[in-house]
Amino acid sequence: MDRIKITGGVPLEGAIPISGAKNAALPLMIASLLTDETLTLQNVPRLADVQRLFDILANHGVDTSFQGKRNGQDSLAGQTVAMTASAIVDTRAPYELVSKMRASFWVIGPLLARMGEAVVSLPGGCAIGTRPVDFFIDGLRALGAEIDIDAGYVIARAKNGLVGNRVRFPRISVGATHTVMMAATLAQGETVIENAACEPEIVDLADCLIAMGAKIEGQGTPTIHIQGVPRLHGARHTVLPDRIEAGTYAFAAAMAGGDVTLEGASALHLERPIELLRAAGAEIDVTNRGIRIRRNGHGIEAVDADTAPYPGFPTDLQAQFMALMTSGKGTSHITETIFENRFMHVQELARLGARISLNGQTATVEGVKHLRGAPVMATDLRASVSLVIAGLAAEGDTEVSRIYHLDRGFEHLEQKLSRCGAQISRITG
Numbered sequence: 001m002d003r004i005k006i007t008g009g010v011p012l013e014g015a016i017p018i019s020g021a022k023n024a025a026l027p028l029m030i031a032s033l034l035t036d037e038t039l040t041l042q043n044v045p046r047l048a049d050v051q052r053l054f055d056i057l058a059n060h061g062v063d064t065s066f067q068g069k070r071n072g073q074d075s076l077a078g079q080t081v082a083m084t085a086s087a088i089v090d091t092r093a094p095y096e097l098v099s100k101m102r103a104s105f106w107v108i109g110p111l112l113a114r115m116g117e118a119v120v121s122l123p124g125g126c127a128i129g130t131r132p133v134d135f136f137i138d139g140l141r142a143l144g145a146e147i148d149i150d151a152g153y154v155i156a157r158a159k160n161g162l163v164g165n166r167v168r169f170p171r172i173s174v175g176a177t178h179t180v181m182m183a184a185t186l187a188q189g190e191t192v193i194e195n196a197a198c199e200p201e202i203v204d205l206a207d208c209l210i211a212m213g214a215k216i217e218g219q220g221t222p223t224i225h226i227q228g229v230p231r232l233h234g235a236r237h238t239v240l241p242d243r244i245e246a247g248t249y250a251f252a253a254a255m256a257g258g259d260v261t262l263e264g265a266s267a268l269h270l271e272r273p274i275e276l277l278r279a280a281g282a283e284i285d286v287t288n289r290g291i292r293i294r295r296n297g298h299g300i301e302a303v304d305a306d307t308a309p310y311p312g313f314p315t316d317l318q319a320q321f322m323a324l325m326t327s328g329k330g331t332s333h334i335t336e337t338i339f340e341n342r343f344m345h346v347q348e349l350a351r352l353g354a355r356i357s358l359n360g361q362t363a364t365v366e367g368v369k370h371l372r373g374a375p376v377m378a379t380d381l382r383a384s385v386s387l388v389i390a391g392l393a394a395e396g397d398t399e400v401s402r403i404y405h406l407d408r409g410f411e412h413l414e415q416k417l418s419r420c421g422a423q424i425s426r427i428t429g
């Protein structure tokens, strides 16, 4: 199995191009199921999760073609993908596929809206928590779907089509908001989603759906209005920059020290992480190229953080922030409020010399002067990149194993970091 080897202690200097967002690309690709015309997506990152979703969508009848790179385009630039679901050949999403990636459950919304039926495997638990699907089921039922659960499958039917309604989520959910919003675009009449997720990825999907002919207002606020239309058409849309990737490299630069520009990153989508970085002692400038982050000579201040839905501090940056705080001057408290089991990086960071104790959903991190490189194991996508960040700052060699987790969500990770002087390489086999 591949591993990543890092020799730490080298400050990062240079520029990192930020890729298209994985968590926007996935729902955008799923939106291709809503129309028989072609949806062309630009800036799609080359990631294992994206590839897996191409396979899952192919099973439903989505034909995908990749358009070539233009001359002079940066070699790390994302791909342009044309996706056409001229006919849905299968409304069933089997366990073997859905269990590999939770977001594939979201096909239930478009399949139900376009075909009047969908049979989708329950995604099952995952490393970061139980992650149920009750909000999806209640939301689609509110739009008139009949839903049964049998033998691990959600069987959804709406023979006469979906009908708009008021859907109020008991708690903010990104996936349930994406799914109900997609389904409602083809329902009869108006749907109002209350307590909707406000993440930039929701806005990106809504903007793409609008380009496809949907009538949506209020995206990016807790109340989204969708006026159903009889059909959607093809469109061209560019995936927004990945705020989690940008935040990750910002924490890496703050921890290892140096001067890094995150090209194309949107500071607007990273307000809370930028606030925390500044409080920790990093200098941040927003330029027309992106975000510049510097930390030269100063220590890292200990800062507290709680995860929260957008615009709060993202759970997808919690592990990376914790890595930074392991070198803070003092004690930091980090509380995870979204997922109940998202602390698996704690014991691996401890192998590098970090001092972290857990009490329920709060981690108390006592900063240490130096981390020491060690062999560590990736446990999930964001946890594994926190080990890379810590390894970049640690003295000596760190080897991260099980890096297939990293390949799910970080495009060209080693290339991007080594361009900035990091000593990082992949060991295959």
Ligand code: EPZ
Pocket (backbone or CB within 6 Å): 022, 023, 024, 026, 102, 103, 129, 130, 131, 132, 133, 134, 135, 136, 137, 171, 172, 173, 174, 175, 176, 315, 316, 338, 339, 340, 381, 382, 409
């Ligand atoms: C999305 O997951 C992201 N995934 C996650 O990113 C991210 O951590 C999460 O949102 C929170 O920001 C993608 O966008 C592909 P949720 P999602 O529904 O939609 C509970 C990464 O590393 N809930 O917003 O699955 C749920 O258990 C990933 O890139 C229910 O109880 O998350 C959680 O506690 C991992 N019932 C909370 O809501 C439901 O029916 C928020 O989860 C649905 C959710």
